[in-house]
Amino acid sequence: MAELNRQWLLRRRPEGVVGVEDFEYREASLPTPQDGEVLVRSLYFGYDASQRIWITEHGGYMPPVGIGEPMRTMGIGQVVASRHPSYAEGDLVTGFLSWQDYVVARVDGPMPLQILPKADYPLTWNLGVLGVGGLTAYFAVTDVLKVQPTDTVVISAATGATGSIAGDICKAMGVKRVIGLAGGPEKCRWITEKAHYDAAVDYKSPDFVARLRELCPDGVDAYFDNVGGDMLDTLFDLMAPRGRVVICGAMSSGYTTPDVPGPKKYMNICTKMLQVQGILLFFYRDRLQAGIETLARWIAEGKIHVEEQIVEGFEHAPRLLPLPFSGKDPGKLILKVADPS
Amino acid sequence: MAELNRQWLLRRRPEGVVGVEDFEYREASLPTPQDGEVLVRSLYFGYDASQRIWITEHGGYMPPVGIGEPMRTMGIGQVVASRHPSYAEGDLVTGFLSWQDYVVARVDGPMPLQILPKADYPLTWNLGVLGVGGLTAYFAVTDVLKVQPTDTVVISAATGATGSIAGDICKAMGVKRVIGLAGGPEKCRWITEKAHYDAAVDYKSPDFVARLRELCPDGVDAYFDNVGGDMLDTLFDLMAPRGRVVICGAMSSGYTTPDVPGPKKYMNICTKMLQVQGILLFFYRDRLQAGIETLARWIAEGKIHVEEQIVEGFEHAPRLLPLPFSGKDPGKLILKVADPS
Incomplete structure (x- = not known):
């Protein structure tokens, strides 16, 4: 066990696109867990657009990360010391970690660290296809949109960690026509060649609409x-009468302010009697296991294509943060910090 | 039968608030129905905010009223000559009429004139509490919002033709707390003293929120x-997690342009997993009779307070058009043109 705890702290609230200069590198000594706490060694950090919201003043659906605090992240870690009866040394866990080699975690909150069961798939899948992105896609498609075989479904950010899985889930459920939206011909090719979408449309193309x-x-x-x-x-x-929309994010806003521009065409909700609903995985916390099992089965059956972009090295943590908004490659972006012992 | 057909024609597409000068008075000769048509004498015209949309260039969910055409209105009339087997002379009918004493109506469209059954309530109720406003309120509350007894419900424009009925419907369904929003102390008093709302809040008051x-x-x-x-x-x-919103109108926009300002706070849909749905009565056209029967029963039981503002005289037709947006008294605004024979 290293004696050094590397950290990336939030230096200031960024304006606009987040940059490396918004974070500060520090080396601290190892923290010590108290009663009811566990000490976790960081293995992998996942990247998600919603992290940009957590460092605004309002924080969104979670309290904001404080100035001078290590940046919050979804992650995978390994318990190296436990003072809580439910966690043992060596347990692999997933949940909210932060950008540091070692995190002391209280495990009595509303979203405690989850112990990962032994599984025959890569550990990183717990951050992507079987993590927040995949599960959000799963419940949004099956429970909110309630897709039907005869539906024409359109999915934006279709190469993203959530969108890419959402399309495959629709196809796994037998939907007739699933169309992905993405920027540029390369991503559009990925959508139909790697993921199982029926068609892709490049929103940067002039004849997009x-x-x-x-x-x-x-x-x-x-x-x-x-x-x-x-x-x-x-x-x-473009919605059909009585169509359904799930609001999963507003990445085009960059999440730099609490309010994002509202849809000017929202009166279509009234005139076409659309159903518009949000999705937040928190509301499905009692049903996550069922989602994971179904997704794992669909992956085994070749119905879901898993794509991960894994970068190695703690030092890269801040540099990757803006990528979910811009030019990253398809799939889930993950930083590898260490191997499990 | 008068030989003169008075008409109010749309002279131009108004900008902003509609005025009398946007219409032109004309006296025409009586039209003659052809095969499959009926000649209807106008008795009552109902006023509705959505009429403002019909005279914009886009027309909204209906084709726009053309320049030089009589203004479209919901109305009640009496068949004075019929060349359609389903309609007989003397029948009282309701549906889309226009601002003229006599209308020739084709009755084979998607929303044909409905023959009004004999009933022991006032004819005008068919334009208000048992017409578009009341029925929209009924299906919005029972089928879209699906209100529960434990709900806290808030209704805006609570003295309007739709909102006033919506509150009473909620109470008739046993909802614990129904709060109406309106402008000014007088309207707020009406909400709790005449309608059955539990409370009213004046949105013009500084401590409104x-x-x-x-x-x-x-x-x-x-x-x-x-x-x-x-x-x-x-x-x-202010919505609770997993709350429900029905979008019935956007009267604050004045409906002067096709796009109305979108809600800046719409990401609450995502973070609280709200369900936002529209209502358009067109989608309930096979279930109207059941709604009318239930509403009539609730009125008879004293659970719904019926309020109508009836103005008499064809000459006033254009003058009343902006009133649903501004200072009109509570309830349904109706113009009386003639008595049935």
């Missing part, structure tokens, strides 16, 4: 929105 | 939105 309309001659029955903004307005106009 | 928050200590479970704009944003912030 015309092309999408052509692919959805009877309108869009279900839209999985990860981006908000103009795209949401475009889809509101 | 604090007062509303105080009345909803556990958040708002269901919000009936008739106004959009800042009010919708305020309510998004």
Whole structure:
């Protein structure tokens, strides 16, 4: 066990796109767990657009990360010392960690660290396809959108950690036509060649709306929105009567302010009697295991394509933070910090 | 039967608040019905905020009223000549009419004129509490919001033709706490003294948000939105987790442009997993009779207070059009044109 605890602390609240200079590197001594706490060694950090919200003043659905505190992240770790009866040394765990080699975690909150069961799939899947992204996609598609085989479904940010899984879930459920939206021909190729989508449309292309309309001659029955903004307005106009929309994110806003621009075309909700609902995994915390089992089965059956971008080295932690908003490669972005012992 | 057909024609597409000068008075000769048509004499015209949308260039969910055409209205009339086997001379009918003494109506469209059954209640109720407003309120409350006895429900434009009925429907269904929003102390008094709401909050008062928050200590479970704009944003912030919102209108926009300002706080949909759905009566056209029967029963039981503002005289038709947006008295605004024969 190293004696050094490397940390990346939030130096200031960033304006606009987050940068490395918004964080401060520090080396601290190892923390000591008290009664009811565990000491966890960091193995992997997952990257998610919502981390940008956590460092705004309002924090969104969680308290904001404080200035001078280690940056919050979803992660995988290993218990190296436990003073809580439910956790043993050596346990592999997942949940909220932070950007440091060692984290002391209280495990009595509403979302405690989960002990990972022994499994024959890679540990990192717990951060992506079987973690927040995959499970959010799963409940959004099956429980919110309640997709039907006859549906035409459109999914934005279709190469993202959530969107890429959402499309495959729709196809696994037998949906007739699933269309992914992404920026650039390379990502669009990935959508139909690696993921199981039926078609892809490049939103950066000048004939984007015309092309999408052509692919959805009877309108869009279900839209999985990860981006908000103009795209949401475009889809509101394309929705079929009584269509369903799930609001999963508004990445186009960059999450730099508490309020994001509202959809100008939202009166389509009224005139087409659309059903628009949000998804937050917190509300499904009692049903996560069922989701994980179904997703794992679909992966084994080849119905879900797993894509991960794994970068190695604690020093890269801040540099990767803006990537979910911009140019990252398809799938889940993960930082590897250490191997389990 | 008069030989003269008085008409109010749309002269131009109004900008902003509609005025009398946007219409032109004309006296025409009586039209003659062809095969499959009926000639209807106008008795009552109902006023509705959505008429403002029909005279914009886009028309909303219906084709726009053309320049030089008689203004479209919901109305009650009497068949004076029929060349359609389903309609007989003397039949009282309701549906889309227009601002003229006599209308030739085709009755084969998706929303044909409905023959009114003999009933022991006033004819005008078919335009208000048993018409579009009352039925929209009924299906929005029972089928979209699916209110529960334990709910805290908030309704905006609570003295309007729809909102006033919506509150009483909630109470008839046993909802614990129903709060109406309106402008000014007089309207707020009406909400609790005439309608059956539990409380009223004056949105023009400086402590409006604090007062509303105080009345909803556990958040708002269901919000009936008739106004959009800042009010919708305020309510998004006050909604309880997994709350429900029905979008029935956006009257605060004045409906002068196709796009109305979108809610800036709409990401609450995601973080609180709200369910936001529209209501358009068109989608309930096979279930209207059941709604009318239930509403009529509740009125007979004293559970729904019926309020109508009836103005007499065809000459007033354009003058009343902006009133649903501004200072009109509570309830349904109706113009009386003639008595049935």
